[in-house]
Amino acid sequence: MADIKAPELTGEIITPKVTPGASKGIMPFKAKPELMEKVNFPAEKPSNWKELFLKKMEEILKKYRSVRVFLDECVRCGACTDKCHYFLSTGDPRNMPVHRQELMRSVYRKYFTTGGKLLGNLAGARELSDELLEEWLTYFYQCSECRRCSVFCPYGIDTAEITMAAREILDATGIGSKYNLEIINKAETIGNNLGMPGPALRNTLDFVEEEIEEKTGVPVKLPLDVEGADILLVTPSADFFAEPHVLSLEGYAKVFHQAGVNWTISSHASEGGNFGMFIGNYDHMKTINKRIWDAARDLKVKRVIAGECGHAWRVLYSFSNTLNGPFDFLDSQYRQPSHICEYTLDLIKKGAIKLDKAANDEFSVTFHDSCNVARASRMGETPGDQMTIPREIINACCNKFVDMADDTIGERTFCCGGGGGVLTDEMIDIRVKGAMPRMQALKRVKDSHDVNFFALICAICKAQFTKIFPIYGIEMEEVGGVHQLISNSIQLGAKEGV
């Protein structure tokens, strides 16, 4: 991987010339037959694959209004063409959202519309072929399902919906992504994406407890499987061991400690992430999500709180109630999951936790809105609070904060380049490139405000940026979590007003 070169950081995001095939050949490793079977997909692409393909596609067209309407209504106005980070960084026309969709739309015309059946090529209809499958596998895995395109589309066409449907069709045809399916299998059998069993998790938590006590002298606990706790924390499993994720875990623990609440992590649901969403599979998404609600019920908690993770929050906030609700066994005030940022800000506002801003004075901070939080969920009461709440937290615990350019934050935020199930080594080339627009925006605030702390609320964003910052020539220590800043500044011990 040493030969991966990052685009030059100039601070400018320039729309490239169209270069057909520029990112051809970058695709995920295929899952082996045993793995495919474990997650209930055909082991291999059978000789009658076209039948399976079309059967699945027909099923999806019947089940998802989004896919049907989006395939019909696009006028090819071009508004989305330069909005995708993968197009901006590669120039490959297939990475223009509308042209990515066209990979499915052309098949839709051929097999599901009269015009396409009659006129074929002239109407832009395309027959199934091995070549087409290869293109599907390539370009539907060069989409991070970030939904940026849908913001600018006059009809709100969301390429992520098409990508998810396409991956679902590929899976049903016996072609799966090894990375995504391995993770799904681990989450469903062991309870987290890392495949870390309960005892190992306890060891890790012990270690984190020791770390905190060593640094602060205060015995902050990280309880596991405590029945009758008030709060169940569900966080991405990377928080348990990866840097800088674990520093945010310390932050959550300190917040709970200071709030004086009884909380717990669950070994059964030791994963906030849900890769079922990335492959557009309702059943897997539901199965993985169900572990959380089983754990909540078994542990008799009153409330579920989600740690820092973009897509996990989308599933918990937007889909959970649909998949496995209603959650009437929870406290009537907290029937729905809360985000740790909502929880922390609330405590800050109540004065229940005290923060020493000076503790973060070495940092000049900027904040990256995670796509799944910004464009696919909400926090707080008012739409848009998902942008203001993390910023309010940062401003409450830091003296120096600056936002990146307007068209790269909030609902227009650029993806980190590694979301949506592409955070795997064989995709490193497209991951590095895909981060380019975000990195250019960062470069500008680095130049103007000496930013040296890139605050995140997503485990995938954290993993992605720690990997690619060095390739762009930036120290990976500059990547961190919002609760890491809280962790640095929270005053332990002095409890008032709880």
Added chain:
Amino acid sequence: MNGLSTVINLLAYVTALVFVVGFLNKVILYFKTPNPLLIPTTPAPTTTMGVVARMIPEVLFFRSLLKGGTAEKVLWVGGWIFHVTFLLIVLRHLRFFTYPVPGIIMAFQGLGILAGLLFPIALLILIVRRFTNDRMAVITLFQDYFVLILIIAIGLTGLLLKYYVRTNLVDVKAFILGLLTFSPAQLPDSPIFLIHFGLVLVLLAYFPFSKLMHAWGILVSPTRAQADNPREARHVAPWAQ
């Protein structure tokens, strides 16, 4: 009534049927296809009233398009003028469909004439941008040019009828009212009118099977039309129960 008139009268009825049935068919198909998950593009309103408030500027002013850069601003100008003038022209045509003509339609006449002139200019913008930009050139299909050229042709034959080859409007009105009252009348004696009218039939017949269905699609696009209320209400599709 001559043979050609009979054929055109018949074609008009068939086309109207294709349009209405085809359109309703799509409307019903979209309604029958559920939304299994809440997927509004957020920040999104949390109530139905909020959704209505979000949709109005989307439909009337293509609000999301305005979030884009220069290319989208150009498209917005061309697209918006095109749609508004199209609407005005349709309204202006209602004078052929009604007897007596309601005052409100009469009130549109002046604007309608202005619209007739702006209409081809807007369409020109829309068509030129399709081959002058490398991204547009890649994504544009045959049918994208087809509708634009079809609509331009309708507009130009319309202008011809108005300014150069004046047709007997009394005959036109008799013909249209004949169609509407199911008492078919003689086609006006004008080849240009025949082309103008024939092209409109093509547009109507093509409409339900094409991207023109975006006119309805936008209203049921889940990313725009759903309320962001998973906390407040449970949302489950029948197939997922």
